[in-house]
Amino acid sequence: MALSPLVEVGPARRPSAAEQARTIMAGTNVASLASLTGDGDPWASMVTFGLVGGVPVLCLSDLALHGRNLKGDQRGSLAVAVPVPQETDPSDSGRVTLAGRFEQPREDEAAAARAAYNGAVEGAEVFSAFADFTFWVMRIETVRWVGGFGRMASADPESYLAAEADPVSPHAAFAVTHLNEDHADALLLMARHLAGHTDATTATCLRGDRYGLDLDVSTPRGATNARVAFDQPLDAPDGLRAATVELTKRSRAIAESS
């Protein structure tokens, strides 16, 4: 999967596991909760959530089993997956597990928790006010990100809480398709001159994020993943076009000077 470049290239910034996890959490309002029954058995259930910063907020009926579970034992874990089309291989798409403890919000955080949940979940303003519903905020102890085959890492809770969700990657699919369909020559230049695979024969873009592009590169030595980084991190998806033009120019300048 990863061949060494043939010429030395500098490090190419990529999103940290903490950023990847924050991005996945920001992309949906549906999670699976693992809680513990009175017997200490695991129980998996679907929940909806809002976020205060990166902190998940749930609102569960005390009558539902998962609600009763958390009342009895506050340990819990959330699995969240990137929403993908049904034909996508789920094993090769992003997901994150958070584990820790759920607590009822402190007085100073109750309003923010309520607002985050009610803003994220349809109809929540009505049902979250029912007497049998309890708000829960997660005290995160473990963050585990899986990006797909061979792409995974853990993050410490502090890094996760301090990280920003990527403003670009959830919206990059169209640009990635466009690059592959209409700018294969530019991607090949990048693979050769920015990623250092000077013998590359084809290059396709796998995904884009605020820091750069992941490429799938063919060479006579075999196939490899490669990374090319933008000049500056992007703050919005509409910066992708100018950033890839800049990458192409930079590749071409190196090609012409070598």
Add this chain to the structure above:
Amino acid sequence: MALSPLVEVGPARRPSAAEQARTIMAGTNVASLASLTGDGDPWASMVTFGLVGGVPVLCLSDLALHGRNLKGDQRGSLAVAVPVPQETDPSDSGRVTLAGRFEQPREDEAAAARAAYNGAVEGAEVFSAFADFTFWVMRIETVRWVGGFGRMASADPESYLAAEADPVSPHAAFAVTHLNEDHADALLLMARHLAGHTDATTATCLRGDRYGLDLDVSTPRGATNARVAFDQPLDAPDGLRAATVELTKRSRAIAESS
């Protein structure tokens, strides 16, 4: 949500919780697994699965945390949701939780387990043969179905295992839309004369399954859900058209005789 009919009507068959659960399980290959860490903490993770009858089969890396968890403690639970478009309210769509224990397949069930998993999951024939991957079959102890707001029930494992997945409901969305757009008059006849809400002013179809249709009915007394059952259970989605025509004829005959 449920008003009494104004005239007496017979019971209208609907899918059992066991059938609903089997249908949801048959509709996807992605689940969330709740397992237990070495400390007995819950851990939520995404898994792919195949089915032997209704029995879920997993294939997990012993190096991954959830694989290590099951090696240490075989208790586990799976949450599975009906795949729905992103704009759908997830709280009002179907999901099921199974809980029980995972075991490595017995010799007499190993081939079927392997075939079910490999047939359901892309690329599984390759990775499931790796030395660090273990097959697991679930010994189901608890089945909990949630259909959406106010629609939920448990099933015993025997009923779940004996039930059939509904061949109609996963494919009924188009027919339901068509009924609502072009046959509102027929739905109103059904609501009045088959469901017994003789004062109904409008009726829309919420969903269809092999046994009949769920309707949302407006009356001067308020709104109510109602059920109308087909003459015979259907074995395939393409029976929906004839079955709804039959319902309409039956409603009209009652209307004309009263």
